Amino acid sequence: MAVATDSTIPKIRFREPQIEMAHGAGGIASRRLVEGLFAPLLFSSAHPSLNDAAALEIGGVRLAMTTDSFVVKPLRFPGGSIGELAINGTVNDLAVSGARPEAIVASFVLEAGLPTETLEAEVRAMSRAAQEARVAIVGGDTKVVEHGKADGMYISTTGIGSCLPGLRVDAATVRPGDKVLLSGPIGDHGITILLARGDLDIEADLRSDTRSVFPLIEAMTREAGPGIRWMRDPTRGGVATSLNELARDCSLGIHIFEDEIPVRDSVRGACELLGLDPLHIANEGQFLAVVAAEYADAAYNALCQAAGGEEAVVLGELHEQPAGSVLVTTRYGGSRIIDMLVGDPLPRIC
Amino acid sequence: MKFVDEFRDPEIINKTAEEIRRLVDPGRHYRFMEVCGGHTHAIYRFGLKDVLPANIELIHGPGCPVCVLPMGRIDDGLTLAKNPDVVFTAFGDMMRVPGVQGSPLEHKARGMDVRIVYSPADALKLAKANPDKHVMFFAIGFETTAPSTALTLMRARAEGVGNFSVFCNHVTIIPAIRAILDSPDMRLDAFIGPGHVSTVIGCRPYAWIAANEHKPIVVSGFEPLDMLQSIVMLLRQLRNGEAKVENQYKRVVPWEGNRAALQAMNEVFQLRPYFEWRGLGFISQSALRIRDSYAEFDAEQRFNVPGVRVTDPKAAQCGEVLKGVLKPAQCKLFGRECTPEHPVGALMVSSEGSCAAYYNYEHRKAMANSLAWPA
Secondary structure (H helix, E strand, O other): OOOOOHHHOOOOOOOOOOOOHHHHOOOHHHHHHHHHHHHHHHOOOOOOOOOOOEEEEEOOEEEEEEEEEEOOOOOEEOOEEHHHHHHHHHHHHHHOOOEEEEEEEEEEEEEOOOOHHHHHHHHHHHHHHHHHHOOEEEEEEEEEEOOOOOOOEEEEEEEEEEEOOOOOOOHHHOOOOOEEEEOOOOOHHHHHHHHHOOOOOOOOOOOOOOOOOHHHHHHHHHHHHHHEEEEEOOOOOHHHHHHHHHHHHHOOEEEEEHHHOOOOHHHHHHHHHHOOOHHHOOOOOOOEEEEOHHHHHHHHHHHHHOOOOOOOEEEEEEEOOOOOOEEEEOOOOOEEEOOOOOOOOOOOOO | OOOOHHHHOHHHHHHHHHHHHHHOOOOOOEEEEEEEHHHHHHHHHOOHHHOOOOOEEEEEEEEOOOOOOOHHHHHHHHHHOOOOOEEEEEOHHHOOOOEOOEOHHHHHHOOOOEEEOOOHHHHHHHHHHOOOOEEEEEEOOOOOOHHHHHHHHHHHHHOOOOOEEEEEOOEOHHHHHHHHHHOOOOOOOEEEEOHHHHHHHOOHHHHHHHHOOOOOEEEOOOOHHHHHHHHHHHHHHHHOOOOOEEEOOOOOOOOOOOHHHHHHHHHHEEEOOEEEEOOOEEEEOOEEEEOHHHHHHEHHHHOOOOOOOOOOOOOOOHHHHHHOOOOHHHOOOEOOOEOOOOOOOHHHOOOOOHHHHHHHHHHHHHHHHHOOOOO
């Protein structure tokens, strides 16, 4: 790496005195930390791309590389567990970067006193998820910390994938008139976790949506590859945060249709009760895509015909205005701006 | 979803909006105050301003419990929780509200035992599960949440739970409306009455607003159709020169209120002679304290409370915004020093606070509109 000269001294804009929970919640604060501290000091390029995965070219082969850490309480929840998340999360970051997931290495931080039974269950869950996602686990590392220090276990996974030919995913290519597609109902994962913590006396028949979205993306690419301009899996911070990031990156306005937002009744019910917006709730098995208008039908049909994509929708479209913002419109003519999530979603009671 | 979808049906909403356009006198400017923060949130969330004629102005009222709580009370509550044996519990609404030393969430990040609960009963449960700790519930809210605090205290006493207390900040809605009406710079035509509070107190306590102040008031639900129907009812009263209390939210609000809830409140609470409201100052008989018969559960009586008084930052104009004299964007700090991420005043914290609602749902739309909006 080149030694920084006066003209290339990185500009640190992050001035907050301490790290708060919000810096890890995936919203505005996370973005400020990454752009203000990590990017200027760590990234070699002046204009790093802050996508879900880094694009590399090694020996003429285009690759995508990504890493993610998984801290989740409780470790197991209806529809999944930390082990599955650790595989699917990294697989999906590669998939929405337009890459076929090829290999993963995993690091474990284990808390002394963790029952072997619990660990074994998670390792089995990882193995199963990797088989389903057709990705190889090729290495790993283990550390143990004192009792009381790690909520049982943390898992960190790093993945590498080979870019699908003919696919270029870049916010800079997004144009007014493009359509926004969403692969299925939102909020299942976040609300499932919230309810699984057991603090709420609400019961609902809900499961996390954790899964690999690569088969859906592969099917869509086959039919509409040249028209796909941008993809993202709306995890922490939800659909609203992902779309706001896109709106800022491409300086366009994103209009989404309130009536098209797919939300299961049980998720909607919990959100209404708790004063949460489903657009801010985390997902682990859905993705957003921006597709050129002329390819939108083909992409939508490909998604709907693929297994697990039956509930896909055309969620909205790109406009010049309001530049840098996401506008939700209703059928009766009302509209509202929806921003990124600030901090963690907190239930509103009174 | 039942009881929600019916009240968001575009066809009925459009018809009701048409009815509103038919009823308004185009030569008149209407100023309606929605008392409740839940209504403020709904107005922005559903984009109702886009549906209403331009000469109907909605003014946000004082009914956001987080917003009217003076900063000193938060500091007092957090000071008690500095004791490592104390667990500070509160609703999610409170967690980002700044005290002088930071919000409850920031205290949590520094190691304080701060937990979000969904009801005071959950805080009591926590106390029973942790007998070696003292669990303090930081109670906020109008008559909507006060009954559940009262019932929890009655249960705590019946079960003899010794490690539980409530730091009581419950306030009452009627004195706040009176303070607004007494304010000389306030010109209002009518009120959209609070829905949730009225499930407890009923509609009768508003009678003086109609009888003495000659202002129509309609107790309203929170769905888009509820609010538009309430506006239709207000416009009809104004057109007919009437001023009465009407109940649009009959599916939830009984005219007489909820007697059992009122009894529980009366058993546990008594009126404070006066209480400070952020932005509105001291209002007499506007808040509740815990009766001496429950003193062992009253954090203020049980512990030494410093009684912190903090004046709001001079430049912040929370009071004017709370009273509806200024629009959120007219405050000098709005969108600059004061944002939802770094709130100076509590109005910017709660999603029911008019500044946060305006910032989240309206602010950037307004900026974009000031540029050319494509057809």
